Amino acid sequence: MAAHVHALYVHGTSPLHRAAPQCKLAATVLFVLVVVATPREALWAFGAYAVLVAAVAALARLSPAVLARRLVIELPFLAFAVFLPMVGGGERVDVVGLSLSVAGLWAAWGILAKGTLGVAAAIVMAATTPIPEILHGLERLRLPRVITAIAGFMVRYLDVTVEEARRMAIARQSRGHDPRWLWQARATAASAGTLFIRSFERGERVHLAMVSRGYDGTLPSFGATAAARDEWAWALAVPALAATVGTLAWWWLP
Amino acid sequence: MHIPDGFIDAPTSLAAGAVAVTGLAVCVHKTADSLEERDIPLAGLTAAFVFAVQMLNFPVASGTSGHLLGGVLAAVLVGPYLGTLCVSVVLLVQALLFADGGLSALGLNVVNMALVTSFGGYALFLLVRRLLPRTRASVVVASGVAAGLGVVLASLAFTVEYALGGAGGASVSTVASAMVGVHVLIGIGEGTITALVVSAVLATRPDLVHGAAHLLPHRRLVVGPRVAPEGVA
Structure with a gap:
């Protein structure tokens, strides 16, 4: 692992690799927030989000196999999701011989869907942004x-x-x-x-x-430059699309 | 312990984010006062140490192993403010570079594993240290007890967040008993290892343990002919 890359980085020259890091960071965080705020009963909305993440991953020319292999990071967290339907209260249904709580199943589905989409979005961002760029981006975002x-x-x-x-x-x-x-x-x-x-x-x-070597107590800036307005527009189009889906999901809530 | 996205609802996550930002702002302010920017390389290396120590497996029972969380360890070694900053930086980098812990849950994770663990644990450390005699052994015992209870505190903070905006399904009391029960066991391991690590550092570089600074004799630097050894011109 060289100093400028990290475990999740995949070298490439796609439009997503070239995009300004602060735009990618902001878009990823906003997208994940929209996903988390979506009611879990709106199953179709999560399908739409998955298509959106897959489209961005395709734009970044990331192979689905790479994405899938990296998604296993999430596996340990799923233990809690498995545990909920077994201990959940309320109405129960029989699934292949196990009596499971309906509320627990919904909660587990919500964690599974939102957790997976969150990890997938973070992986697409991390796969297309080397470490120095992530630090530039954070600095531009006023950290x-x-x-x-x-x-x-x-x-x-x-x-x-x-x-x-x-x-x-x-x-x-x-x-x-x-x-x-x-x-x-x-x-x-x-x-x-x-x-x-x-x-x-x-x-x-x-x-x-x-x-x-002349360090006087102040570090030089990472040299981050401002992103152009259309760069922001392209990046924010992703969370904006997601927000539209999310709003519709609340509207049509059964 | 890293909360993924979708575990806790958006309003609670955002509120925790605001608490995390406020807490970190206090830490940045406090460390800027006492450390100045010259110690940033040290803080960065301490953060790298916290990251590495989380990958270090120690034996638990019958061949199973666990790893340190390191919140209280960092607070005892470098002080609660810098320790909290280091653990928070570790969490930030884990979320951004390794997709470990949800981006929307970063605030929750910083509150639980950095603010609650480091500050709550450090307060417990000071309390236990005060009850014991002024010796190195007391510092070791206090850091172990505080580290063990710090993990339990973090699980209680998670339970509160779950009660406020959890995904539901299981009742709060079920989640509370499961979380606290598991974390009492994790806490025993965390406490033991933290105490052993602090005792190892105290044995070689006691000056590097912030929590034992009160034990070091106050030495003054004397420059002059009186300190020249015998027989040296």
Whole structure:
């Protein structure tokens, strides 16, 4: 994983890859908010949202297989959705021999549909935007500089720190470390403590290196440029379409 | 613990977003006062550490494993304000780069895992530390107890959010007992590991533990001939 890309990024030159990051970020967040605000009984609306996400993914030339493979991130969250129909109250129906709560089934469907659409939208955004651009976008969206600066350092040193943790795990294992119970966790915890000290000391060295290269306490801007008006219009067309669907869904609520 | 989209309704998510923005604004203000921008590389590395520590698996029972959430650990190591900022940055990056936790639920996740865990946990840490003698062992015990209870606090915050705008289906009391029950168990692991990590850092660099700053002797820098060792011209 190189420093400027991340696990979900897919290299490309599509219109979506070239779009201004702040537009993509704003459009994604607004789209997800519209999806979350849609009543779950309006089944057709979620179909429309899925078509919209698929169309944007096609515009970005992302293969459906890549999208599907990355959607498995969501699997752990579905445990809660599975649990709801079993413990839910109210009216019950029999589904293949199991007595399930109707209210619980609706809740589970809502979580499943909205959660999947949310993850899919986030994946399309992340797949077409490298890390520096995401940081530019956040800065253009007026996030405080302290936060974008911390995030910038964090993503730059993430691989270093994660790899350091992995090397320590390998070193423990090669010395026969195979703990099975919580009271055997001391070695893992000592590694985490060492990892903190090494991270902190690396932070001190990075700071000194920056000072010796003329750092005066203010970071240069990430160099983000304003997006053109038509760029905003194209990006916001997606949440606007979704909002139209959402409004119709409320209108025709059964 | 990362809430996905669609779990909690839009009004509650937006309200939590407003609470998160307010809380983070306070943290930004407080850290700007005490740290200035020179410590931004340190904060970034601390955030990278919190991220890495969440990927570090520790054994729980009979070969199953869990991972640290790290909210209270970060607060005890670098202080509650900077710790909250670091955990929030981790959550932001996880949502944007890894699609981990819903974008509409980012406010909820920041409230639960950064604000409630770090501040609630740090308040508990100070309370327990005060009840115990002024020793390193007390700092270790206090951070463990606070980290364990901090996880339970986060699950209570989730239950409140579920009661306000949950997807429904199960009753609030069912969700509350399931969430709190599971998180008491997670809290035992979180508390044990946090205490062990804090004790490991205290053993080598006690000056890096914010929660143990009161134990360090106050040293003054003296520059002059009196500190020159014997026999050195």
